[in-house]
Amino acid sequence: MKKYDAIIIGAGHNGLTNGAYLAKAGLDVLVLEKNAYIGGAAISRELQEGWTYSSCSYMSSMLRQAIHRDLNLSKHGLVLVPFHGMVNYGTNGEALLDYSDAGVAYNHLRKHSPHDADSMFRFQADLARYAQLIRKTLMRTPPDPTSFKPRDIKELLWMAKEFWKLGEKELYEYMRFFTTSAEEFLDDYFENDLVKAAMATPGIIGTALGVYSPGSAYILLHHVMGDLDGNSGAWGLARGGMGAISNAIAGAYKEYGGEIRTNAGVDKILVENGKAVGVVLENGDELYANVVVSNLDAKRTFTKCMDKKDLPPGIYEKAENFKIRGSSGKVNIALSGLPKFINLPDNRFINRGMQSLVGSIDTMERAYDCWKRGRFSDDPFVETVIPSAWDPTVAPPGKHWMSCFVQYCPPVLSDGGWTPEKRDAFGKTVIDKIERHSPGFKDLIVHMEVRTPVEIENEVGLTEGNIFQGELTIDQLFFNRPFPGYAQYRMPVKNMYMCGASTHPGGGVSAACGANAAREILIDLKKPNSVPEDSVYDD
Amino acid sequence: MKSNSDMTAAYIDEQLKETHFHPRSSKFNVRNAWGVWNGFKFADYYYDVDFEYFCVRNSCGTYDICPMQKYYITGADAEAMLNRMVTRDISKLKVGRVTYLCWCTDEGRMIDDGTVFKLGPNSYMLTSGSPCIAWFKKGAFGYADVKVTDMSDNIAAMAFQGPTTCEVLKKMGLDGIETLNPFNFRHFPLNGDSDKKLMVSRTGFTGDLGYELWIAPEYALELWDALYQAGENYNIHPYGELATGMVRLEAGFILPGLEFNEALKTVRFEHDQTPFQLNLGWLVDFKKPHFNGRKALLKEKEHGPEYTLVKLDIDGNKCAEGSYLYNNEKLKKHIGYITSTMWSPVVKANIALAMVETKYLKGEIWAEIYYSKEMRPHLKVAKCILRTKPFWAPARTRAKPPLPF
Numbered sequence: 001m002k003k004y005d006a007i008i009i010g011a012g013h014n015g016l017t018n019g020a021y022l023a024k025a026g027l028d029v030l031v032l033e034k035n036a037y038i039g040g041a042a043i044s045r046e047l048q049e050g051w052t053y054s055s056c057s058y059m060s061s062m063l064r065q066a067i068h069r070d071l072n073l074s075k076h077g078l079v080l081v082p083f084h085g086m087v088n089y090g091t092n093g094e095a096l097l098d099y100s101d102a103g104v105a106y107n108h109l110r111k112h113s114p115h116d117a118d119s120m121f122r123f124q125a126d127l128a129r130y131a132q133l134i135r136k137t138l139m140r141t142p143p144d145p146t147s148f149k150p151r152d153i154k155e156l157l158w159m160a161k162e163f164w165k166l167g168e169k170e171l172y173e174y175m176r177f178f179t180t181s182a183e184e185f186l187d188d189y190f191e192n193d194l195v196k197a198a199m200a201t202p203g204i205i206g207t208a209l210g211v212y213s214p215g216s217a218y219i220l221l222h223h224v225m226g227d228l229d230g231n232s233g234a235w236g237l238a239r240g241g242m243g244a245i246s247n248a249i250a251g252a253y254k255e256y257g258g259e260i261r262t263n264a265g266v267d268k269i270l271v272e273n274g275k276a277v278g279v280v281l282e283n284g285d286e287l288y289a290n291v292v293v294s295n296l297d298a299k300r301t302f303t304k305c306m307d308k309k310d311l312p313p314g315i316y317e318k319a320e321n322f323k324i325r326g327s328s329g330k331v332n333i334a335l336s337g338l339p340k341f342i343n344l345p346d347n348r349f350i351n352r353g354m355q356s357l358v359g360s361i362d363t364m365e366r367a368y369d370c371w372k373r374g375r376f377s378d379d380p381f382v383e384t385v386i387p388s389a390w391d392p393t394v395a396p397p398g399k400h401w402m403s404c405f406v407q408y409c410p411p412v413l414s415d416g417g418w419t420p421e422k423r424d425a426f427g428k429t430v431i432d433k434i435e436r437h438s439p440g441f442k443d444l445i446v447h448m449e450v451r452t453p454v455e456i457e458n459e460v461g462l463t464e465g466n467i468f469q470g471e472l473t474i475d476q477l478f479f480n481r482p483f484p485g486y487a488q489y490r491m492p493v494k495n496m497y498m499c500g501a502s503t504h505p506g507g508g509v510s511a512a513c514g515a516n517a518a519r520e521i522l523i524d525l526k527k528p529n530s531v532p533e534d535s536v537y538d539d
Numbered sequence: 540m541k542s543n544s545d546m547t548a549a550y551i552d553e554q555l556k557e558t559h560f561h562p563r564s565s566k567f568n569v570r571n572a573w574g575v576w577n578g579f580k581f582a583d584y585y586y587d588v589d590f591e592y593f594c595v596r597n598s599c600g601t602y603d604i605c606p607m608q609k610y611y612i613t614g615a616d617a618e619a620m621l622n623r624m625v626t627r628d629i630s631k632l633k634v635g636r637v638t639y640l641c642w643c644t645d646e647g648r649m650i651d652d653g654t655v656f657k658l659g660p661n662s663y664m665l666t667s668g669s670p671c672i673a674w675f676k677k678g679a680f681g682y683a684d685v686k687v688t689d690m691s692d693n694i695a696a697m698a699f700q701g702p703t704t705c706e707v708l709k710k711m712g713l714d715g716i717e718t719l720n721p722f723n724f725r726h727f728p729l730n731g732d733s734d735k736k737l738m739v740s741r742t743g744f745t746g747d748l749g750y751e752l753w754i755a756p757e758y759a760l761e762l763w764d765a766l767y768q769a770g771e772n773y774n775i776h777p778y779g780e781l782a783t784g785m786v787r788l789e790a791g792f793i794l795p796g797l798e799f800n801e802a803l804k805t806v807r808f809e810h811d812q813t814p815f816q817l818n819l820g821w822l823v824d825f826k827k828p829h830f831n832g833r834k835a836l837l838k839e840k841e842h843g844p845e846y847t848l849v850k851l852d853i854d855g856n857k858c859a860e861g862s863y864l865y866n867n868e869k870l871k872k873h874i875g876y877i878t879s880t881m882w883s884p885v886v887k888a889n890i891a892l893a894m895v896e897t898k899y900l901k902g903e904i905w906a907e908i909y910y911s912k913e914m915r916p917h918l919k920v921a922k923c924i925l926r927t928k929p930f931w932a933p934a935r936t937r938a939k940p941p942l943p944f
């Protein structure tokens with residue numbers, strides 16, 4: 001019976017990255033994927049002939065450049081294209097535009113509030129300072145604060161030094177940042193409600209928190225800590241859709257000799273004498289390996305793919321209680337033409353990028369109230385992006401597709417479970433809202449894919465449809481991710497590891513989780529490290 | 540007191556010339572970022588450098604090459620004269636083909652590089668970045684039947700580059716454009732009118748799929764309009780000098796003033812370069828009889844060039860602008876210098892062209908990089924890896940036929 005050096009469960013982009021670095025170090029690696037296609041939440045799918053949706057994630061900014069460069073992802077077909085034009089709409093259709101030229105952007109912001117135009121500089125500097133520190137930790141394994149191992153102590157000292165560089169005042173501010181709400185944080189800078197609401201949107205995306213909830217300020221930071229070629233906070237599109245990222249990583253992985261098996265869902269991780277020894281597939285096949293790595297979220301890994309009796313006491317319960325509440329929906333729409341939005345000049349640089357239907361701080365909080373009561377919001381926050389206006393490969397010429405990220409949408413409805421009818425009603429709420437900002441929009445619709453947390457869970461295996469594989473709150477971040485004491489990618493069962501977004505640094509298409517986990521596995525196997533150091537722009 | 544309009548008239552000669560496409564291209568120049576090329580008002584960028592860079596790498600863009608010099612060289616002796624002037628053997632060039640080449644002084648120092656189109660049996664078009672008419676007229680001396688005509692102002696030219704260019708030209712009605720292979724050119728009727736001859740060559744300075752379009756000035760705007768209409772759904776947009784500087788570096792192409800100093804403008808002894816130094820040895824054909832610089836170049840070939848232009852992939856992401864290069868991390872022995880450098884958004888690498896003393900090419904190369912963080916200067920010593928292939932060379936550049944994107 002063949003024994004692999006490593007089996008990775010799940011061909012999400014992190015599983016593939018993990019595989020690439022293990023294979024690069026010379027290991028014999030097998031990636032098992034339940035779906036017929038790879039990529040997890042970073043996929044491109046043609047559901048309507050001629051249109052390619054990025055079905056789940058749709059923009060890239062966190063992908064670690066060091067990995068992109070080291071795995072030569074460009075050679076494997078990956079090109080990240082920045083896009084322009086961010087428009088935030090208020091409740092009455094008033095538009096806040098973000099021009100790419102700083103001077104022009106400032107002039108526009110002054111029209112909304114001279115005070116806020118001025119404040120924006122301080123806001124950007126503060127965010128940059130916080131983001132800079134977090135960015136440096138993305139490709140480092142969190143230290144265990146209770147350990148006396150030299151490596152942990154060294155890492156803690158490094159962290160202390162980095163924190164200390166902030167200066168005393170900022171240090172306190174920084175601590176506050178992790179526990180405060182997006183609204184409170186922004187209140188210190190802005191007076192204009194639309195400006196504030198627009199800046200608050202990254203604070204709620206993908207999270208079961210509202211703008212007033214403590215912890216939402218960090219989520220905001222998580223969404224702006226990325227960069228594109230050194231442009232902090234900038235987001236780009238993967239040419240060919242987000243699947244291009246997964247496919248390029250898979251290309252590198254295969255070039256290093258790695259093997260991928262699709263339609264190969266894992267039923268259980270095999271544990272013998274407290275050690276992981278392999279997996280059983282859903283079809284009953286058994287496969288063996290020295291190391292088993294799970295790309296699934298923490299809850300799914302321990303409660304679905306393991307037996308409670310194989311786990312040390314308390315772990316199963318920790319996994320059960322892992323906060324992984326789904327809160328977002330996704331609607332992908334094929335369009336016969338470019339939608340026209342109200343209150344926008346016919347300026348190609350701002351009328352076809354991101355149209356964010358924000359509303360106000362108040363409507364955002366009310367949308368969250370719906371979620372709390374187990375309903376989808378009737379006036380949700382919808383972030384729309386038109387990738388086809390920038391990427392010639394994802395729709396026929398002159399035709400377009402729009403990605404709509406919808407906040408909030410609960411995984412369980414209080415009036416009984418989700419049904420196809422309720423799903424369609426959710427979809428209708430979204431397009432009704434878009435139609436209000438873009439009259440005639442509905443006439444352009446050629447095809448539509450509506451995804452509630454249920455579809456996301458069923459297809460991608462993200463428990464409850466939580467896009468980050470677990471909430472990004474301080475109790476589940478850094479050395480607490482996924483659980484305190486298990487943040488170094490090693491799991492309570494020997495020879496078992498985790499490499500998905502449930503581990504540090506969390507959700508988003510960063511490939512960092514997979515790479516960090518590979519580094520730890522290689523240490524345990526006494527193999528030379530194949531994972532590059534992160535090279536951040538502001539180092 | 541003179542009125543303002545009189546003032547303008549008096550100073551009109553202070554202004555730069557405008558290209559044949561200016562009435563259209565200037566509409567795109569929302570930032571008023573004008574530079575200059577051969578006396579023409581020339582866009583550094585129109586809207587945003589990165590945006591224009593990605594037009595070339597992701598969709599399509601146009602680059603106004605009206606200011607480029609274009610000379611017709613005609614007559615029974617045209618071939619002999621050209622072959623005497625340039626280092627490559629053009630006697631094998633077929634009608635309908637283009638070739639890249641360079642020309643040197645008797646000392647083998649490079650004057651300029653450019654392309655030659657074989658328009659007919661005794662008829663060539665030579666293009667170059669800087670004016671070279673005097674040099675070629677001098678070269679024609681002694682040949683009985685050769686005429687050098689400056690066509691620079693009489694041909695409107697535009698580069699059209701990027702992955703969707705073939706598709707857009709097809710949309711524009713250029714029948715069979717997909718069968719036009721790299722370094723070939725062909726004539727097409729503009730808007731179906733055979734009197735409006737549009738010459739299209741599959742050439743460019745971007746390393747990507749792309750074409751260059753050549754037409755009589757009176758049809759320049761009609762060409763622009765037809766192309767922009769066909770390209771509307773492909774995000775067609777003009778790109779300027781700065782984006783060109785980026786894409787050509789990724790492709791490994793050289794520029795005067797950066798990689799080489801034009802020999803005829805060089806003041807200091809050997810502060811110009813030879814084709815061998817510029818890694819253009821493949822452009823020098825010693826199998827043909829005498830040509831300008833032959834003797835000197837033959838000698839250099841035997842000895843090997845003192846310096847060689849190389850491609851470097853530099854550690855980290857700090858641009859090695861104007862950096863010195865050394866043979867070890869301690870920065871003891873200076874072995875060369877960076878000529879052009881950038882962070883490449885498509886390759887995600889810190890790339891550069893550099894002149895390095897040939898004898899040190901086998902060893903390590905380190906760059907001394909100065910950069911600043913919020914005005915404080917920093918020094919980084921970064922390892923450089925030698926690359927032999929262009930940083931960016933997608934299969935579509937040479938694809939026959941090219942795919943839609």
Ligand SMILES: Cc1cc2nc3c(=O)[nH]c(=O)nc-3n(C[C@H](O)[C@H](O)[C@H](O)COP(=O)(O)OP(=O)(O)OC[C@H]3O[C@@H](n4cnc5c(N)ncnc54)[C@H](O)[C@@H]3O)c2cc1C
Nearest residue numbers: 010012013014034040041057058059266461467501508509
């Ligand atoms: C709707 C949505 C929008 C998002 N938008 C963005 C965005 O714009 N930008 C961004 O950076 N991030 C975004 N995210 C987050 C980001 O996509 C994820 O955090 C990231 O892709 C997670 O990658 P992963 O490899 O860790 O896990 P996953 O992508 O979840 O991969 C897990 C893999 O395991 C497979 N699997 C599950 N169970 C089994 C089993 N039993 N056996 C075998 N295989 C199994 C799954 O099919 C999947 O392929 C979004 C996510 C969603 C859902």
